[in-house]
Amino acid sequence: MIKISLLLxxxxxxxxxxxxxxxxxxIAGKKIIRKAFNDDKELISRQVFIVGELQTNDKVLTVxxxxxxxxxxxxxxxxxxxxxxxxxxxxDVILAVFPFARNRxxxxxxxxxxxxxxxxxxxxxxxxxxxxxxxSMSIESGVLSFFGSTNILTFTNRILIKNxxxxxxxxxxxxxxxxxxxxxxxxxxxxxxxxxxxxxLNSQLFRTENExxxxxxxx
Numbered sequence: 001m002i003k004i005s006l007l008l009x010x011x012x013x014x015x016x017x018x019x020x021x022x023x024x025x026x027i028a029g030k031k032i033i034r035k036a037f038n039d040d041k042e043l044i045s046r047q048v049f050i051v052g053e054l055q056t057n058d059k060v061l062t063v064x065x066x067x068x069x070x071x072x073x074x075x076x077x078x079x080x081x082x083x084x085x086x087x088x089x090x091x092d093v094i095l096a097v098f099p100f101a102r103n104r105x106x107x108x109x110x111x112x113x114x115x116x117x118x119x120x121x122x123x124x125x126x127x128x129x130x131x132x133x134x135x136s137m138s139i140e141s142g143v144l145s146f147f148g149s150t151n152i153l154t155f156t157n158r159i160l161i162k163n164x165x166x167x168x169x170x171x172x173x174x175x176x177x178x179x180x181x182x183x184x185x186x187x188x189x190x191x192x193x194x195x196x197x198x199x200x201l202n203s204q205l206f207r208t209e210n211e212x213x214x215x216x217x218x219x
Contacts, residue, residue: 028054028063036214044212046070121169121199123160130158130169152176155191166196173206 034047052064062083069078123130133155158171170192177185192205207213 028052032216032218034214034216036212038212039210042072044072046074121195121201123167123169123199125162125167127160130160130171132156132158150178152178166194166202167199169193169195 028051030051032049032051034049035043036045038044047070048068050066050068052066055062064081064083067078067080067082068076071077135153135155136150152175154174154176156172156174158169161168161170170190173189173191175185175187175189176183187208189206189208191207194202194204196202201218203218204216205213206215
């Protein structure tokens, strides 16, 4: 559960949107906190992600992230770095994959596979539902990575609810892990994301049946 949830967090760091929506600059140079709980709501782990400054050119956008892993007693257990790369006009995708990457000192290439993809959080206040979305993440390098490994994330049943604090987006997230083209693992989450009135992402909650849940808070 901890490894999968870390992979989720790394996936979502890259889905920051531009224009009138959330800017990817929202997380650049900042600290993001993720906490995992068991079914009894007891804290079992905490992760602190320190996001570096964005590096861009006309071909790719990259961001380095420092990962600090703490145990249930809040003792630092491990620290490492990882890097994400994507096309600049698809920079909002990085946030979608951030919570799921777990390989130490690895480089991840993020791509969209949905033909209707615009932005992960492309909505307005009148919307009730959002289109399904698929995202592909491949591991380009890293000590613990495997050549040919790919993760497919599919967002379905996306329901948007407007409330007094802003917006709540509910969806089903399915992660399929492939190695050399063969599916090796599938994981399903019920996902709740909270936004303010300016559609800035404030928090995410990932829940799996009988395996607890984890929460991510953005500054």
